[in-house]
Amino acid sequence: MTDTQIAGAPSAGAVVSKGGRKKKKDREASLWSDAIDDLRRNPVFLIGAFLVLCLLVISAVPQWFTDGSPFDSTACVLQDSLKTPSAEHWFGYDIQGCDVYTRTVWAARNSVIVGIVTTTLVTVIGGALGLLAGWTGGIVDSILSRFTEIFFAIPLLLGGMLIMSALPGNAWTVSLVLAILGWPQIFRIMRSSVLQNKNNDYVVAARALGAGTLRITLRHILPNAIAPVIVVGAISLGVYISAEAALSYLGIGVQPPEISWGLMVSDASVRWLQAPHVLLFPAVALSITVLAFIMVGDAVRDALDPKLR
Amino acid sequence: MGRYLIRRLIQAIPVLLGATFLIYLLTFAMPGADPIQLLAGEKKADPLVAAMLREKYHLDDPFLLQYWNYITGVFQGDFGETLSGRKVLDMITEAFPYTMNLAIVAFVIEAIVGVVAGIMAALRRGKFIDQLVLISTLLVISIPVFVTGFVLQLTLGVKLKNEWGIDFFSPSFNEADGFRAYLLPAFVLASTSLAYVARLTRTSLMETMRADYVRTATAKGLPRRRVVVNHGLRNAMIPIVTFLGADLGGLMGGAVITERIFNIHGVGGLLAKSVYLKEGAVVVGGVTLLVLVYLIANLIVDLLYAVLDPRIRYA
Amino acid sequence: MTIIDKTSNVPAPRSAPEGTPLLEVRDLHVEFHTRDGVAKAVNGVSYSVSAGETLAVLGESGSGKSVTAQAIMGILDMPPGKIPHGEILFQGTDLLKLPAEEFRKVRGSKIAMIFQDALSSLNPVHTVGAQLGEMFRVHRGMSKKDATAKAVELMDRVKIPAAKARVGDYPHQFSGGMRQRIMIAMAMALEPDLIIADEPTTALDVTVQAQVMDLLAELQREMNMGLILITHDLGVVADVADKIAVMYGGRIVETAPVHEIYSRPAHPYTRGLLDSIPRLDQKGQELYAIKGLPPNLLNIPSGCAFNPRCPKAQDICRTDVPVLHSVTEQDGTEMPGRGSACHFWKEQLHG
Numbered sequence: 014m015t016d017t018q019i020a021g022a023p024s025a026g027a028v029v030s031k032g033g034r035k036k037k038k039d040r041e042a043s044l045w046s047d048a049i050d051d052l053r054r055n056p057v058f059l060i061g062a063f064l065v066l067c068l069l070v071i072s073a074v075p076q077w078f079t080d081g082s083p084f085d086s087t088a089c090v091l092q093d094s095l096k097t098p099s100a101e102h103w104f105g106y107d108i109q110g111c112d113v114y115t116r117t118v119w120a121a122r123n124s125v126i127v128g129i130v131t132t133t134l135v136t137v138i139g140g141a142l143g144l145l146a147g148w149t150g151g152i153v154d155s156i157l158s159r160f161t162e163i164f165f166a167i168p169l170l171l172g173g174m175l176i177m178s179a180l181p182g183n184a185w186t187v188s189l190v191l192a193i194l195g196w197p198q199i200f201r202i203m204r205s206s207v208l209q210n211k212n213n214d215y216v217v218a219a220r221a222l223g224a225g226t227l228r229i230t231l232r233h234i235l236p237n238a239i240a241p242v243i244v245v246g247a248i249s250l251g252v253y254i255s256a257e258a259a260l261s262y263l264g265i266g267v268q269p270p271e272i273s274w275g276l277m278v279s280d281a282s283v284r285w286l287q288a289p290h291v292l293l294f295p296a297v298a299l300s301i302t303v304l305a306f307i308m309v310g311d312a313v314r315d316a317l318d319p320k321l322r
Numbered sequence: 323m324g325r326y327l328i329r330r331l332i333q334a335i336p337v338l339l340g341a342t343f344l345i346y347l348l349t350f351a352m353p354g355a356d357p358i359q360l361l362a363g364e365k366k367a368d369p370l371v372a373a374m375l376r377e378k379y380h381l382d383d384p385f386l387l388q389y390w391n392y393i394t395g396v397f398q399g400d401f402g403e404t405l406s407g408r409k410v411l412d413m414i415t416e417a418f419p420y421t422m423n424l425a426i427v428a429f430v431i432e433a434i435v436g437v438v439a440g441i442m443a444a445l446r447r448g449k450f451i452d453q454l455v456l457i458s459t460l461l462v463i464s465i466p467v468f469v470t471g472f473v474l475q476l477t478l479g480v481k482l483k484n485e486w487g488i489d490f491f492s493p494s495f496n497e498a499d500g501f502r503a504y505l506l507p508a509f510v511l512a513s514t515s516l517a518y519v520a521r522l523t524r525t526s527l528m529e530t531m532r533a534d535y536v537r538t539a540t541a542k543g544l545p546r547r548r549v550v551v552n553h554g555l556r557n558a559m560i561p562i563v564t565f566l567g568a569d570l571g572g573l574m575g576g577a578v579i580t581e582r583i584f585n586i587h588g589v590g591g592l593l594a595k596s597v598y599l600k601e602g603a604v605v606v607g608g609v610t611l612l613v614l615v616y617l618i619a620n621l622i623v624d625l626l627y628a629v630l631d632p633r634i635r636y637a
Numbered sequence: 638m639t640i641i642d643k644t645s646n647v648p649a650p651r652s653a654p655e656g657t658p659l660l661e662v663r664d665l666h667v668e669f670h671t672r673d674g675v676a677k678a679v680n681g682v683s684y685s686v687s688a689g690e691t692l693a694v695l696g697e698s699g700s701g702k703s704v705t706a707q708a709i710m711g712i713l714d715m716p717p718g719k720i721p722h723g724e725i726l727f728q729g730t731d732l733l734k735l736p737a738e739e740f741r742k743v744r745g746s747k748i749a750m751i752f753q754d755a756l757s758s759l760n761p762v763h764t765v766g767a768q769l770g771e772m773f774r775v776h777r778g779m780s781k782k783d784a785t786a787k788a789v790e791l792m793d794r795v796k797i798p799a800a801k802a803r804v805g806d807y808p809h810q811f812s813g814g815m816r817q818r819i820m821i822a823m824a825m826a827l828e829p830d831l832i833i834a835d836e837p838t839t840a841l842d843v844t845v846q847a848q849v850m851d852l853l854a855e856l857q858r859e860m861n862m863g864l865i866l867i868t869h870d871l872g873v874v875a876d877v878a879d880k881i882a883v884m885y886g887g888r889i890v891e892t893a894p895v896h897e898i899y900s901r902p903a904h905p906y907t908r909g910l911l912d913s914i915p916r917l918d919q920k921g922q923e924l925y926a927i928k929g930l931p932p933n934l935l936n937i938p939s940g941c942a943f944n945p946r947c948p949k950a951q952d953i954c955r956t957d958v959p960v961l962h963s964v965t966e967q968d969g970t971e972m973p974g975r976g977s978a979c980h981f982w983k984e985q986l987h988g
Contacts, residue, residue: 159333163340165568166613168575171590174597175348175605255466259579262468263594278468282583285472286480286493296469304464311460534757540712541752542823543745544775552771553760632807633761 048316055316061308068302072122081115098290107281107291117298120272124302126184127191127257132250134192135199140242142196143203147211148230158204161197169194169256174265182268187257195253202245206238240317247310251303258299274299326634330624334617339393341613342606346389349602392606401607410607413592418611421588424580425573427501427508428515432573433566436516440523440562445550447528455524459517467576471510471583478506495586511580515569522565526558533557560630567623571616657729658685659863660709660748660831665723667704667887669934670716676934678704680887681723683961686863688830691854693866693878693895695910699931701887702867706833709865710750711740728830746776749824751853753836755816759808765792765819766804772826791822795852814845818852825856831863838873850877871914875899880974883907886932886942889961892976903964903977903986905947941980953980 052058071078107113146157172194173187180186210216216233260266261275262282269276274295281292383391395402401410443455462470479493491506492499530536531554539553578590589608596604628635667679679701686692696702707713709725711732725732727748732740752758760768769791770784779787785804792800795818808816817837824832834853838846854877857864866878874881874895881898883891883906891904902908912925929946932938938945944954957980964975967987979985 159336159340162337163344166337166341166571166616167344167609168572168612168616170578171575171593171609171612172345172348174578174594175345175609178597178600179348251464255464258466259468262466263578263582265597275466275468278472282468282472286476289476292472296466296472300461300465300469303466304460307460307464534752534754535760537712538752538758538823539760541710541744541750542772542775543741543743544771545741548775552763557760557762631762633809 048313051316052312055312057308058312058316061305061312064301064305065309068121068125068305071118072125075119075122079112079115079118081112082119107277113277113291113294116272116277117274117295120274120277120295121298121302123184123267123271123273124254124257124299127188128250128254128306130185130188131191131195131253131257132246134188135195135249135253136242136246138192139196139199140203143200144207144230144235144238146200147204147207148234154204157200161200164194164197167194170259170263173256173260174263177260177265182261182266183271184257184267184273187260187266188253190260191253191256195249198249199242199245202241203238206241207234210234210237244310244314244317247313248307249310251306251310254299254306255303326628327621327625330621334621338613338617342393342396342610343389345609345613346392346606347385349605350385350388396607396610401610402603404601404603410603413604414589414607414611417587417589417592420586421574421577421581421590423504424508424511424577424586424588425570427504428512428573429566429570431509432512432516432519432569435512436519437523437562439516439520441527441555443520443524444527444531452524455520459520462513462517467510467514468579468583470513471507471580474506474510475583493584495584507580507584507586510583511573511577515573518569519562519565523558523562526561527554530554530558556630560627563626563630564623567619567626568616570619571612574615575612657726658687659690659728660865661685661724661726662705662709663724663726665705665708665725666721667701667708667713667723668719668721670719671935674935677937678887678934679708680937682884682887682889684882684889684892686831686865688863689858689861690880691857691864691866691878693868693874693881694884695868695871695874695881696884697869697931699886699934700884702884703835704887705884706750706835706865706867710748710833711744712750742776745772745829746827747829748831748833749827749829751817751820751824751832751834751837754840755813755820756808756840758820759816761808764805764807765811768808769804769819769823769826772823776827787826791826792819794825795819795822795856797822813841814849817841817845817849821849821853821856825860828860829862831865832857833865833867835867836869837866839868839870846873853877871899871910883910886937887934888942888978889976890943890978892961892974894974897972897975901986903975903982904979905949905981905985906943908985909946941978949981949984951980 076082107116142157146154173190176190176193177186180190211234216229219229219233257266258273258275258278261273262279264279267273267276277295278292278299281288281295285292392402399411401414403409404413439455439459443452446452475493478491483491492503495507496503531550535557536549536553539549544552574589576590577586577588578594580586581588581590582594589611593605593608595601596608661683662685663683665679665682666677669676669678678699682701682705684692684694694702694705704713704718708720708723709727709732713720720733723733727743732743735743759765766785766788769788770779770781773779773784773787774781789800789804792804797803797815797818803811808819811819817840821837824834832853837853838849841849850873853864856862864877866874868874878895880892880894882889883898883904885906891898891902891907893903898907899911902911906927909925909927913927915924927946928948932942932945938955940953940955940957941947941950941959944950947954959978959980961976961978962982964972964977964982964986966972977985
């Protein structure tokens, strides 16, 4: 490192690290603690995290937020069909004469389930296979890599439609399908991260000192690869929620009597030009949810990647 | 250069075969996918007729052989027939131009608006325009396409005409309008990718502007404009081109929703309908075509990549 | 460079012009505003170079030697960089006060810079011919064809074999030494009055280092240019430089004509640097190393920045910043060009 680097990239790290060469572990700890420090002061993160928290509470206990239930068939009266918002019914009524507010609140749960389950599955499958491919290399790597290319070539929505057409439509099956189509993304990130770290001096040193493969992978490689995976995971959580809504909108995601924002938008789209409010409320709820997760993911990425500051 | 291209071409073949096989498998080997029973509908199928149809469509052949017959047919331009006797290729070629036009217009919008917005943001880092690009792209990425679609349909398609008297965009697709008919749907289709392109351009350009060779260019006394365009942007384009190329396939696949909102009879709509109707042959044919488009777009990207980056060309 | 060359260089400034030097830096300060505070990279540096003269600026990472050079070139990133104080007089005009467009015209044509890592400093996607020719096209308005012809000429001049055939090659197709020659050719293209070479040989093999240094010195002599050679390698300096400025913590701690510094350093830091050079005649002994670490620029020690590492530090060193004293012989006769920013320079020099 020459002092030109101060001029080129005057990040805090470059200047402060002149103080001395800390041990590897410290550096990692400081990456995370720096990141947390950064997040605590970042309004984007704070707003996003607050919204996510609200969403989690709403989806866990929707009955706290509304007296009605969308599964109570007597609650809807056709006479109320498409009535506009009022003081008692903030979001108005949909085509069936059901309270849009109640349905919007209850529909949060399926979105959250899809987001979390899909992201977990994708991270586990993609992460494990990526680790395997990156670490073993050779034929295993080639086969797995070709395999992911196949998945990349299949359009997400059409692939989802195909598989969903043979499965019952609920949040769990949608999650499964999205995970099947989505894991290659995490696979690529994990694989390249492992490849990058595999030849780092400290890993080579650990190997030279006789550390076993498993131990090296778990102790040295995984912690380094985890940051990019978390970042992509957080951002794609929002994207999967959006994808569920898209599938439901196309009529092959979550099926009635289950409720979903995508489904609500789809139902409302028939009379959209006459009664836009029926469509707008679930659409806005959906957009805010996706936005919240993407904000959190974006902020975490910026915090973990000092280069982008 | 030639060797590089041939290698990429060879690598594309297993992907094409794998993807079509996967689609074929998903379409025909899924539970509840007996085409004969589906054709017969509610009634019990006449066993004699069923046997005849099975014979005609080789439905009793081993699965792999069925796939092999299918894919060799595809390479000879034979995408098969639906069970009701329509040629799949005819149905697809009828729908294809709409989707292709839509995707191309969307692609142009995405590339131009996205790249320009990204450049402006990168060059005025932290300033108003940068914040504006960051926030608006965040919003666009968060709002699902069908929501964007409906909102623009209502505002630009309906309100603009009814309340402002400007009759430019139509709320639903009207072929007679020619190019103009595609503008609104294409913008909706492009919106999410556009936001990604803007963000990618911003990051990529900011990164290259910090590179040593850009510092050298400044030290050479080149005008700022030349430094940015010839040295910064020229190098920053490499990842952007990759994204754009991969996205062309994505645009065609993602057109399902846009086509539905604006009532365009393209490949997306055809495929969605065929999935409901369990018209396996159309589904496989249509998706195969989309995979082909994706692979061709990727090959073009590889070619451009080699043009843009001499380190690859001479590797 | 051979011994004969060296002796011919010793009587310092070769063609010192009357009056003003080519470049004069006066009390330059540079700071970087980072998230963690203000990093003071340069704290009052003054030096000068005349035509045909070579000034070596010596110091370890973070001493401010490269930042000073970048300030002269006008290629500091601002923000976060800032020049709160100082003057950079080039041929009598203060570059810091020039309009941006005027300053740009000086860069490349009158002052040029050679960077350390030629691979990353050359644009990977343009041919070397295009990158060399760009100088002529932008500053001289030449046509593409003429510029390429000039590029071939330049490549010949820096002794790149088969220049004509290789003008269309890309940087990654050249070896490290050849790439550095291209960097040199680019800097020499418009025959500037001053060249700043920032560690031009650090990234190269030892065997190639000497060749590149010789080439640089040869071209400098031919064109009678001023040269600022930034380095941390005392070995490189001895052969080419006329005078030396040693930097530490963003200040100049010692200045001297080149050979005097080796025999009689007047600052403990310079002493430490000299002692840490491996020497053949002391084979088997433990190599000396300066204890401690370079100062943190966000929090430079009070008093003399070197005090925490100095073996001779006293109380005054922790409170008072030493100025650059003019150094004299024991009997009071002046030692021209010599200075030391040490409270105890007498003890260091004469002790």
